[in-house]
Amino acid sequence: MRSTWKQIWPPLVAVVFFLAAWQLSVSLFHIEAWILPSPTDIARESSSNAAGIGDHTIATLRLTLIGFPIGTAVGLIVALLLHLLPWAKRALYPLLILSQNVPSIALAPLLVIWFGFGLLPKIVLITLVCFFPIAVATMSGLSQSDRMMMNYMKMAGASKWQIFTKLELPSSLPSLFSGLKISATYAVMGAVVAEWIGADKGIGYYMLLQKSAYRTDRVFVAIAIIVLLSLVLFAIIALLERWLVRWKPRRNS
Amino acid sequence: MSEVTQVPHRNIEKSSPTLSRTAPPALEVSGISKSFSHRRRETEVLHKVSLQVEQQEFVSIVGPSGCGKSTLFHIIGGLESPDAGTVSMNGKIVTGQRGKISYMPQQPALFPWRTIEDNVLLASEITGEVGEQAREEARQWLAKVGLSGFERSYPHMLSGGMQQRAAFLRALLAPQELMLLDEPFSALDALTRSEMQRWLLELWEENRRSVLFITHNIEEALLLSNRIYVFSGRPGSILHTVDIPFPRPRREEITDSPEFIRLKRQLSQWMREEQAKRTLT
Numbered sequence: 001m002r003s004t005w006k007q008i009w010p011p012l013v014a015v016v017f018f019l020a021a022w023q024l025s026v027s028l029f030h031i032e033a034w035i036l037p038s039p040t041d042i043a044r045e046s047s048s049n050a051a052g053i054g055d056h057t058i059a060t061l062r063l064t065l066i067g068f069p070i071g072t073a074v075g076l077i078v079a080l081l082l083h084l085l086p087w088a089k090r091a092l093y094p095l096l097i098l099s100q101n102v103p104s105i106a107l108a109p110l111l112v113i114w115f116g117f118g119l120l121p122k123i124v125l126i127t128l129v130c131f132f133p134i135a136v137a138t139m140s141g142l143s144q145s146d147r148m149m150m151n152y153m154k155m156a157g158a159s160k161w162q163i164f165t166k167l168e169l170p171s172s173l174p175s176l177f178s179g180l181k182i183s184a185t186y187a188v189m190g191a192v193v194a195e196w197i198g199a200d201k202g203i204g205y206y207m208l209l210q211k212s213a214y215r216t217d218r219v220f221v222a223i224a225i226i227v228l229l230s231l232v233l234f235a236i237i238a239l240l241e242r243w244l245v246r247w248k249p250r251r252n253s
Numbered sequence: 254m255s256e257v258t259q260v261p262h263r264n265i266e267k268s269s270p271t272l273s274r275t276a277p278p279a280l281e282v283s284g285i286s287k288s289f290s291h292r293r294r295e296t297e298v299l300h301k302v303s304l305q306v307e308q309q310e311f312v313s314i315v316g317p318s319g320c321g322k323s324t325l326f327h328i329i330g331g332l333e334s335p336d337a338g339t340v341s342m343n344g345k346i347v348t349g350q351r352g353k354i355s356y357m358p359q360q361p362a363l364f365p366w367r368t369i370e371d372n373v374l375l376a377s378e379i380t381g382e383v384g385e386q387a388r389e390e391a392r393q394w395l396a397k398v399g400l401s402g403f404e405r406s407y408p409h410m411l412s413g414g415m416q417q418r419a420a421f422l423r424a425l426l427a428p429q430e431l432m433l434l435d436e437p438f439s440a441l442d443a444l445t446r447s448e449m450q451r452w453l454l455e456l457w458e459e460n461r462r463s464v465l466f467i468t469h470n471i472e473e474a475l476l477l478s479n480r481i482y483v484f485s486g487r488p489g490s491i492l493h494t495v496d497i498p499f500p501r502p503r504r505e506e507i508t509d510s511p512e513f514i515r516l517k518r519q520l521s522q523w524m525r526e527e528q529a530k531r532t533l534t
Contacts, residue, residue: 156427
């Protein structure tokens with residue numbers, strides 16, 4: 001208990017310090033609220049307008065929770081297929097990396113042209129940003145199983161499937177989870193970007209609306225909600241990891 | 254008690270000399286050669302190696318490092334195929350076939366996501382289903398080797414010596430009759446090592462299995478083996494074959510006997526000569 005507290009207080013102090021500096025400089029230099037609202041302005045706005053933004057938050061959350069599992073599934077399937085078919089990995093892996101140089105925001109208009117303004121283009125966009133970190137992390141995890149254990153499995157006469165399920169898959173779990181954590185935050189970002197390109201609700205839509213009204217304080221509230229959503233998703237995955245990878249020795253320092 | 258000491262899947266009549274005379278050897282390696290090419294340069298690692306492990310015999314290989322002992326194990330285990338020569342077990346040629354031996358690597362190589370009990374049962378799991386009976390047996394064995402209470406623990410919670418005992422048990426409970434032990438104690442400190450040697454000696458004498466044992470440690474080989482093959486440096490070939498005369502059951506006191514000291518001196522000298530040759534060339 002004491003050790004978790006030890007880990008938590010330094011970043012906590014840093015955040016408090018940062019907010020204090022922000023608040024002070026806004027009032028000292030008389031910065032206008034439509035350029036940079038102070039933290040207290042933002043807090044006041046979020047508490048007074050909680051109901052107005054609640055629906056948008058739920059819409060974004062819903063979109064994320066549909067897109068993220070689909071993106072995860074696609075990433076895992078790609079990783080497994082490329083791992084089990086080495087020739088396909090040699091052929092497609094470079095293309096996969098190349099494809100990541102196309103910014104997802106640039107794809108958004110195309111997706112609208114192809115799939116319209118419904119749910120489908122948004123899910124496709126989230127899937128596109130999510131699957132890559134998971135696929136890469138899982139693939140590297142699968143191919144980096146311990147040599148000594150691999151020799152043991154082979155000498156014991158294990159089949160390719162047994163090697164996969166009993167050695168490669170469990171040893172890839174830690175790196176699969178680091179891919180999942182990255183993708184979780186990407187998924188929230190993907191959902192917001194998807195809402196920019198065509199939606200009538202959601203945090204992304206709300207941001208655009210408030211930006212045109214120069215309600216900078218409300219834009220900040222939206223940003224705070226995005227951060228919060230990402231953190232919650234991240235925490236859920238970290239908890240899941242703790243439970244599934246409980247065999248791993250914890251570094252206590 | 255006797256139920257516990259008997260390993261399943263095989264009925265060993267304890268040290269019956271007639272059986273070992275008539276039955277084909279548990280392992281017969283004949284004329285194995287192996288080269289590896291690295292950057293267009295051929296390096297011969299093993300040169301015409303022939304050796305035998307009779308049924309229920311403990312045979313050791315000692316030699317300088319880099320003498321190709323591990324490559325030999327990989328060939329016997331079917332991980333690599335020899336350039337020449339054959340591997341037979343119980344009279345049948347099995348060159349290049351996997352799943353015929355039970356293996357214990359240098360490091361324990363226990364699977365970190367498996368509990369100790371599940372680790373010990375891994376080899377049986379690979380060859381077939383693991384029933385409640387096998388689990389019960391594994392638990393009894395774990396208790397026998399001083400690991401009771403650790404059945405549900407993960408490997409990282411155990412000390413080095415305990416992990417090594419679990420790895421040994423994994424090899425012992427494997428359904429294959431022949432055990433290959435690849436320098437199993439090399440990573441342990443001196444005290445734990447001698448403790449493990451005594452432990453292995455006692456355990457082996459109770460449950461005779463056919464064992465091929467690689468070690469750098471001459472005293473360890475003399476204490477445990479029926480026969481020792483002394484390997485040369487690269488390319489590895491057999492320089493000497495030494496039959497160890499001490500009767501069984503052996504106790505650690507034999508290390509003080511003049512015969513033991515004489516053999517130890519002889520083997521050390523051969524090893525030193527080999528090392529010297531390597532440094533000269």
